Amino acid sequence: MKITTAKPADLSQLMDIERAGFTIAEAATETAMKQRIEIIPDTFLVARNDDQVLGFVNGPVIKPRYLTDDLFETVMPNQKFxxxxxxxxxxxxxxxxxxxxxxxxxxxxxxxxxxxxRDGITLTCLTRLVGFYEQSGYINEGQSSSTHGGEIWHNMVKIF
Structure with missing residues (x-):
């Protein structure tokens, strides 16, 4: 397995994995996923065996400490530092x-x-995943104001 940046040719496999991992309400649209590949390629990472995508992580660099729901639909280029x-x-x-x-x-x-x-990494997760992120060094900073997908989310932050 190796980790690389996402390529446009990965889109179909990425969407299959996205749909398997998230509910319809939570999952990124194909348009949003395509924009992420194009606009933030340096922070859209893919784990792969040759041409088979095994998993991915993506997200833009943002100024605020916590995610806001608009980020799931609108992607801006990453600031340099x-x-x-x-x-x-x-x-x-x-x-x-x-x-x-x-x-x-x-x-x-x-x-x-x-x-x-970067100051750190920020994300939101469902209650059942808090432990996973805590094991990776993230701190649960409480319930998020996000209503994405109609779920209750937790602000998880890892400061460097």
Missing amino acids: GGFQSVLGLAVDPKFRHQNIASQLLTELSKIAKKNC
Whole structure:
């Protein structure tokens, strides 16, 4: 397995994994996913075996500490330095879960964020995933104001 940046040719596989990992209300649209590949390629990472996509993590660099719902639909280019690396999506193909792929993707994203002098990484997650992120060094900073997908989300932050 290797971790690379996403390519336009990955879109179909990325959408299959997105739909398997999130409800219809939570999942990114194909248009949003395509925009992320085009606009933030440096922070859209893919775990792969040759041409097979195993999982991915993506998100833009933002100034605020916490994600806002508009980020899921509107992607802006990453600023060169500073800010928080956000995670809009982290998903692994169901056939390849429980193989440490998600953790490896987060580790690689952390390396990129540190290299670019980010303040940290910010994301939101469902209650059932808080423990996973805490094991990766994220702090649960309470319930998010996000109503994305009609769910209750937690603000998770990892400061460098």
